[in-house]
Amino acid sequence: MSEVRDKTLRAKAATRAMNRLTTEQKNEALLAMADALIARSASIIEANAIDLERGRANGTSASLLDRLALNGQRIEAIAEGLRQIVELDDPTGRIVEETTRPNGLHIRKISVPIGVVGIVYEARPNVTVDAAGLCLKTGNAVVLRGGSAALESNRRIVAVMHEALARTSLPPEALQLIESSDRSSVDEMLKLNGLLDVIIPRGGRSLIQNVVQNATVPVIETGEGICHTYLDDEADPAKAEPIVINAKVQRPSVCNSMETLLVHERYAGAHLADLAAKLRDLGVELRGCAKSRTLVPWMGEATEDDWRTEYNDLILSVKTVSGLDEALDHIREYGTLHSECIVTEHAGRAETFLQEVDAAAVYHNASTRFTDGFEFGYGAEIGISTQKLHARGPMGLPALTSTKYVVHGSGQIRG
Amino acid sequence: MSEVRDKTLRAKAATRAMNRLTTEQKNEALLAMADALIARSASIIEANAIDLERGRANGTSASLLDRLALNGQRIEAIAEGLRQIVELDDPTGRIVEETTRPNGLHIRKISVPIGVVGIVYEARPNVTVDAAGLCLKTGNAVVLRGGSAALESNRRIVAVMHEALARTSLPPEALQLIESSDRSSVDEMLKLNGLLDVIIPRGGRSLIQNVVQNATVPVIETGEGICHTYLDDEADPAKAEPIVINAKVQRPSVCNSMETLLVHERYAGAHLADLAAKLRDLGVELRGCAKSRTLVPWMGEATEDDWRTEYNDLILSVKTVSGLDEALDHIREYGTLHSECIVTEHAGRAETFLQEVDAAAVYHNASTRFTDGFEFGYGAEIGISTQKLHARGPMGLPALTSTKYVVHGSGQIRG
Numbered sequence: 001m002s003e004v005r006d007k008t009l010r011a012k013a014a015t016r017a018m019n020r021l022t023t024e025q026k027n028e029a030l031l032a033m034a035d036a037l038i039a040r041s042a043s044i045i046e047a048n049a050i051d052l053e054r055g056r057a058n059g060t061s062a063s064l065l066d067r068l069a070l071n072g073q074r075i076e077a078i079a080e081g082l083r084q085i086v087e088l089d090d091p092t093g094r095i096v097e098e099t100t101r102p103n104g105l106h107i108r109k110i111s112v113p114i115g116v117v118g119i120v121y122e123a124r125p126n127v128t129v130d131a132a133g134l135c136l137k138t139g140n141a142v143v144l145r146g147g148s149a150a151l152e153s154n155r156r157i158v159a160v161m162h163e164a165l166a167r168t169s170l171p172p173e174a175l176q177l178i179e180s181s182d183r184s185s186v187d188e189m190l191k192l193n194g195l196l197d198v199i200i201p202r203g204g205r206s207l208i209q210n211v212v213q214n215a216t217v218p219v220i221e222t223g224e225g226i227c228h229t230y231l232d233d234e235a236d237p238a239k240a241e242p243i244v245i246n247a248k249v250q251r252p253s254v255c256n257s258m259e260t261l262l263v264h265e266r267y268a269g270a271h272l273a274d275l276a277a278k279l280r281d282l283g284v285e286l287r288g289c290a291k292s293r294t295l296v297p298w299m300g301e302a303t304e305d306d307w308r309t310e311y312n313d314l315i316l317s318v319k320t321v322s323g324l325d326e327a328l329d330h331i332r333e334y335g336t337l338h339s340e341c342i343v344t345e346h347a348g349r350a351e352t353f354l355q356e357v358d359a360a361a362v363y364h365n366a367s368t369r370f371t372d373g374f375e376f377g378y379g380a381e382i383g384i385s386t387q388k389l390h391a392r393g394p395m396g397l398p399a400l401t402s403t404k405y406v407v408h409g410s411g412q413i414r415g
Numbered sequence: 416m417s418e419v420r421d422k423t424l425r426a427k428a429a430t431r432a433m434n435r436l437t438t439e440q441k442n443e444a445l446l447a448m449a450d451a452l453i454a455r456s457a458s459i460i461e462a463n464a465i466d467l468e469r470g471r472a473n474g475t476s477a478s479l480l481d482r483l484a485l486n487g488q489r490i491e492a493i494a495e496g497l498r499q500i501v502e503l504d505d506p507t508g509r510i511v512e513e514t515t516r517p518n519g520l521h522i523r524k525i526s527v528p529i530g531v532v533g534i535v536y537e538a539r540p541n542v543t544v545d546a547a548g549l550c551l552k553t554g555n556a557v558v559l560r561g562g563s564a565a566l567e568s569n570r571r572i573v574a575v576m577h578e579a580l581a582r583t584s585l586p587p588e589a590l591q592l593i594e595s596s597d598r599s600s601v602d603e604m605l606k607l608n609g610l611l612d613v614i615i616p617r618g619g620r621s622l623i624q625n626v627v628q629n630a631t632v633p634v635i636e637t638g639e640g641i642c643h644t645y646l647d648d649e650a651d652p653a654k655a656e657p658i659v660i661n662a663k664v665q666r667p668s669v670c671n672s673m674e675t676l677l678v679h680e681r682y683a684g685a686h687l688a689d690l691a692a693k694l695r696d697l698g699v700e701l702r703g704c705a706k707s708r709t710l711v712p713w714m715g716e717a718t719e720d721d722w723r724t725e726y727n728d729l730i731l732s733v734k735t736v737s738g739l740d741e742a743l744d745h746i747r748e749y750g751t752l753h754s755e756c757i758v759t760e761h762a763g764r765a766e767t768f769l770q771e772v773d774a775a776a777v778y779h780n781a782s783t784r785f786t787d788g789f790e791f792g793y794g795a796e797i798g799i800s801t802q803k804l805h806a807r808g809p810m811g812l813p814a815l816t817s818t819k820y821v822v823h824g825s826g827q828i829r830g
Binding site: 107114198238242359363366367375387393412 | 430431434435514516520522524529530608612613627628631633634635636651653654657658660661662665769770771773774775776777778779780781782784785786790791792802803804805807808817818819820821822823824825826827828829
């Protein structure tokens with residue numbers, strides 16, 4: 001039997017015991033995992049050094065090496081993340097609906113764990129702990145398949161968590177790590193209908209698209225964000241400028257950062273040259289449409305490809321539009337249903353934008369960077385869904401639950 | 416451009432107008448559709464006659480011809496179904512969550528239409544009206560792809576509904592029927608990511624499995640039901656017998672009927688012979704395990720295949736088990752997560768069963784036949800989900816909605 005099938009079967013077998021755990025037992029297990037990560041941090045850093053060395057030898061970029069690297073402080077932060085999950089309400093076991101039918105049937109719809117959750121992700125070893133904590137807190141078993149660049153780190157981290165779990169009521173087999181770095185191990189996970197209840201991809205576009213295109217198991221699509229900010233002709237420059245700068249510059253590598261700025265032609269005439277210069281001074285490369293370039297001649301030229309690109313970098317495409325309708329058309333054509341913003345003092349146009357734009361999060365006069373489980377007050381996040389089924393936008397713990405109808409009767413039959 | 420892509424693009428274009436409709440406008444449109452179906456019933460019956468004639472010429476079974484056949488009374492019932500949908504609450508536009516963050520951001524999570532819903536189904540033309548009504552009431556555009564056996568009926572029905580919609584505020588283009596009876600038209604729908612937001616298959620196992628196995632668009636899996644009833648040794652025969660007979664005999668062709676009876680050996684010793692004889696007298700063919708056949712020698716033999724078969728017919732497999740654990744193991748191995756029942760007067764064992772069995776609906780002392788949107792009080796049903804994401808069990812109108820975060824700020828940026 002393959003590693004993937006074997007470990008997923010073990011995870012599935014563990015769901016029985018997981019279903020019976022109390023919130024306290026799950027919390028104790030998460031705290032034990034956090035303590036063990038701190039206690040064994042030297043060992044984890046040792047394993048991480050092997051990954052880093054191999055990465056350097058393979059010519060891995062400095063920014064990727066930085067994402068991969070662990071030290072005492074980072075392990076403290078990872079353990080602290082688990083402790084924060086402990087503090088969150090347990091979303092399982094809740095009565096979502098309750099009714100007694102005229103025939104006397106008593107029907108309760110109860111929130112339950114999903115079952116076995118598969119997570120496919122890339123190099124950052126903190127995801128290993130974070131995803132494990134979120135899935136186990138919600139009573140799910142979890143099968144992790146991290147990137148090969150972090151394999152030694154992930155192995156050690158999971159071994160440490162397994163040791164910790166062995167001293168708790170939570171079955172260690174509920175946490176599985178696929179160690180095969182072969183791409184076929186991902187392909188196999190994607191087809192495990194009946195064993196895996198859902199797969200959540202976390203990573204870049206190619207990882208996510210591979211999962212979406214090839215999975216027969218249900219998927220929650222996350223992450224890709226070509227986010228727009230539209231500056232209306234009644235935008236207040238005192239709000240528009242900080243919002244644009246924040247959405248682009250504060251953390252350009254993430255999905256909720258802005259990729260395209262849409263500017264009403266009147267606002268552009270008055271303010272674009274100044275705003276563009278400020279962005280340039282902050283290190284942003286600008287690529288504009290023809291109209292924008294007549295106003296800011298030093299700007300590079302935006303091609304059709306630019307409107308379709310999630311730069312995740314200090315690059316911004318800029319389009320000057322004739323008004324709200326053209327902005328809406330552009331977003332409809334190029335948006336990824338993630339986060340979209342209008343800056344305006346005109347209430348009616350703001351309402352139209354919020355109503356018409358089809359996205360997980362729509363903003364009036366605030367940075368798109370707020371699309372995040374912590375910023376929304378959920379205290380944790382398993383990802384940001386860009387699909388419309390099951391969960392949309394930042395996913396907190398409830399996104400890791402399903403429901404079940406529990407029906408009590410006294411001999412009722414259907415007439 | 417293919418018919419499928421062209422019509423789906425039109426449906427998507429119509430979602431803008433759909434989003435702006437009030438509940439009253441949607442209800443007026445549904446009532447206009449209902450009135451038109453009645454007014455034009457002669458024309459619909461005429462088209463249906465062509466389908467029936469072709470079906471007879473092709474040697475279609477009498478039961479399939481019956482499902483396909485329309486008459487005045489059936490069209491009245493179909494129109495009445497639309498009027499019932501009008502009476503239901505509109506699940507869109509609801510504030511699901513609302514919060515103001517410490518930084519002043521005002522965040523509302525609002526229920527919205529999903530967008531464009533694809534429905535792939537088989538011969539029954541009533542589904543054409545029912546699915547259209549449910550999708551339009553929830554503000555969605557819908558792309559219908561019915562079976563070729565009902566093509567003339569579906570064409571005429573949709574033409575009548577289009578005429579009716581043209582006199583209302585609801586854009587007729589929100590309702591699309593794929594007329595190509597080529598299997599490739601289904602295959603094309605399954606891959607329309609970005610145009611179709613979800614596909615819901617309604618039909619038999621092979622139709623559903625084709626969709627699940629080949630779709631890259633998100634799917635809500637429905638329907639397959641290998642449902643079990645477990646008679647505990649403390650089952651009350653006065654409840655057990657009517658529940659078993661109802662679950663098997665009342666309507667064997669549907670997914671919530673029982674396919675396998677599990678019987679505690681003590682209960683079997685006392686009651687199985689009698690119960691089996693009653694089922695036989697009702698026309699049920701019984702196929703038992705070795706233990707069951709020692710008690711009821713005239714019973715046929717159940718093979719491994721029987722435990723895995725959704726008969727949808729007057730056939731029942733019977734297994735005598737040593738107790739609750741063996742029953743749970745059997746359901747875990749062969750169940751389809753649909754509907755499962757325990758009959759017992761023992762509260763503790765009932766609780767264990769309800770807790771441990773992983774299914775959309777679990778029953779204590781009631782027939783599995785109740786897993787149904789109408790029986791649960793939802794007033795309508797777009798299908799019964801057997802997956803765990805988005806919706807599980809009978810799906811009423813809320814299953815056809817998504818959510819959207821609408822965020823109002825006053826210039827907030829992320830620190």
